[in-house]
Amino acid sequence: MRALSGRSLSLEFRFGLLLALIALPVLTVTGLGAFYSVKERSRYYEEYSLAVAADLLRANVATYRTPQALAAGGRSLAADLLGRHQIGLVVRDASGASLVDAMEARIPEDIMAQSVSSGDPVEWKSGSSSYRILAAEAHLGNGSPVRLVLALNIGTPSAVQHAYQSVIIIIALTGGMLIVTLGLILMQRGLEPLRRMTAKTRDITASRLGDRLGIEDTPAELRELADGLNDMLQRLQDSFRRLDEFSSDLAHELRTPIANMLGQTEVALSRARSVEEYRAVLESNVEEFHRLSRMIQDMLFLAQADSSEKALDLEPVELRSQVDKVVEFYEPLLDEKGIRVLRNGSAEVKANRLLAQRAIANLLSNAVRHAPEGSTLDISIAPSEPGWIALKVVNPGRGIAVDDMPWIFQRFFRGRGADETGGKTGEGWGLGLAIVKAIMEMHGGRVTAESAPDGMTCFTLYFPEAVAATG
Ligand SMILES: Nc1ncnc2c1ncn2[C@@H]1O[C@H](COP(=O)(O)OP(=O)(O)OP(=O)(O)O)[C@@H](O)[C@H]1O
Ligand SMILES: [Mg+2]
The missing domain is CATH 3.30.565.10 (Histidine kinase-like ATPase, C-terminal domain)
Structure with a gap:
């Protein structure tokens, strides 16, 4: 459990998670944007081709003098339009009677009326297919008006949407993975100085307190840490040096008086002495012991002063x-x-x-x-x-x-x-x-x-x- 708790997560893991959290929504939004702009673009082309088809038809219809001629010749034209361009066509005379009908679906009257009144194409859904419908006025050669209704099959919107959706998901996932992987590789490189620093600190022991962390090729953010650690090493080294000096000073200073007392006492013991002679040696020893005990007290005081942090x-x-x-x-x-x-x-x-x-x-x-x-x-x-x-x-x-x-x-x-x-x-x-x-x-x-x-x-x-x- 501890390894997963928020505080101990590795920097790499956090960074990766962050990248993923940023990359996924950004890529998804970008994909959706692309999808809607493509959709908008194809709608424009669909309406444009309907308008072009309507213009061509108007010109074509004018070459037929009578409704009968149109009904006879227009059918093959409509079949051609439907077969080649997925555009269905209905032509009606002024009374509403159908002259040409090449339409795969039955378009409701109100939808047609909508396009007539607005003059623009209308979208209409029938079953699994969708159509863009444009109604336009035209005139026969003899001047009598006819109505053209064109319907462009624009396919199954849900299928198109699904196709786009999966493309977006694939782009978001692979893109996200790519970003996270590249980010982690960069991060690993970025963390290299930290790893080197860790290895170096592991190498420093009491006997190698003189070593310092190199800061030449350390990035600015780590330099402060390295400086802090180096300062700490300096303080530790100073303390160790003081401790070293303290014990060697003490040993050095104790050696002479103890050797003197030892020599004096041994000489005194080497043969029988008078009481006065023994007394003299003991008195001299007592004096020396006093001096030694004063010194030890002083040293203790200095050692405490050295190490004490308390105010x-x-x-x-x-x-x-x-x-x-x-x-x-x-x-x-x-x-x-x-x-x-x-x-x-x-x-x-x-x-x-x-x-x-x-x-x-x-x-x-x-x-x-x-x-x-x-x-x-x-x-x-x-x-x-x-x-x-x-x-x-x-x-x-x-x-x-x-x-x-x-x-x-x-x-x-x-x-x-x-x-x-x-x-x-x-x-x-x-x-x-x-x-x-x-x-x-x-x-x-x-x-x-x-x-x-x-x-x-x-x-x-x-x-x-x-x-x-x-x-
Ligand atoms: N007032 C002074 N006049 C001249 N020299 C001095 C004076 N005070 C200190 N010194 C010199 O500084 C040295 C160190 O003084 P310090 O008081 O630390 O040691 P000490 O007096 O020799 O020994 P301790 O104080 O431990 O009995 C002395 O040995 C002496 O040479
Ligand atoms: Mg003194």
């Missing part, structure tokens, strides 16, 4: 108080390095509070790590383009190398000198800015970085402004 719960967030909270959290570290933090401006933005805090914290942690001891950081909040609020975090320091600039937002990217500046904050994984970027994208915003060598480094977060609630 964030955005609420009006007072940015300044979030900055204050983050700075408060970093207070001990700031005190330790003797770093001051200047804060300027405030604004309400549409954001997820915890994620905004996390982005600010990641920038602040970088700024603290890279700023020299005793320096000053600058955090400012101000409107930028209409509808957007810019939060800038500026720190002095050695800056970011120009070569590093394009990479700093990539996962696991650590700039040159990152290890030296690691210091007390612990060596980073290079995930902080990737997370900031992911968070800003989740907000529909963005993050930018500027850095002057041996000058100021400035990161800017662009948040959508919270629209003031209108009464």
Whole structure:
């Protein structure tokens, strides 16, 4: 049943049906038109030959001087007319007496009277035959009037009609079939690019996501579909690539710390150690485990951000108080390095509070790590383009190398000198800015970085402004 339901009918079947639905009535109407025009034409010729015959007869009748002469000689003329041209003839004198009668059928008086009064031929049906009848006046040689009645046998109309009908049906059916067949052949050719496209998509597997559907010889209607499919392939390929990078990054980054811990632990176990020595190894391991677990959490966050399509719960967030909270959290570290933090401006933005805090914290942690001891950081909040609020975090320091600039937002990217500046904050994984970027994208915003060598480094977060609630 399903194969026949309206939705799943093949295009070819629909097209064929459509052609048949168009071709049959069109051909039938054309055939009927031809039939009626032929019928009209033959009627004209029939009337014309009757008129010619009447004229000839008039001239002929005038050569007979008396009714008697006509009755004697006219018979053979009438028989000739009837035999050769299927025209029956009756000639009557003024009193109505028949002088010549060569008529196969008895024509009723009223039919004759009809033709007399109109002067035109009348059609009359008798049994299975039909006649066209013309009555005309003529004069004998002596001037006395006679009436001519001519009847042309026009055959059996129903037989003629039947013959035409079957011709029309045959033309409509064969013509229709021809049109449908030719249409289907053309359609099959037209659908060839679609078939090629289908075959091509079947060939594309996870390992061949780089393949694209060719659009050079694709018709315009299919080009859009091919473009759409190619875009989809591009997105799939990107996702696969990200997944690939993600797992290889993860494996690569886990290898070194785990190898280090393994080596350290094996060395410690290779001979008897003092309690202090064991403690030192365990403490170092704990520190490393903390780092690893932080990294795994960060990676999980990025993986979720990568794959999640769901919209964030955005609420009006007072940015300044979030900055204050983050700075408060970093207070001990700031005190330790003797770093001051200047804060300027405030604004309400549409954001997820915890994620905004996390982005600010990641920038602040970088700024603290890279700023020299005793320096000053600058955090400012101000409107930028209409509808957007810019939060800038500026720190002095050695800056970011120009070569590093394009990479700093990539996962696991650590700039040159990152290890030296690691210091007390612990060596980073290079995930902080990737997370900031992911968070800003989740907000529909963005993050930018500027850095002057041996000058100021400035990161800017662009948040959508919270629209003031209108009464
Ligand atoms: N304020 C800054 N000043 C100078 N360089 C910076 C600054 N912020 C980031 N960078 C450079 O960008 C790199 C990437 O920063 P990111 O925050 O992603 O990683 P990280 O701080 O090294 O590690 P993590 O944030 O995961 O602890 C850093 O290694 C550093 O080289
Ligand atoms: Mg960082």
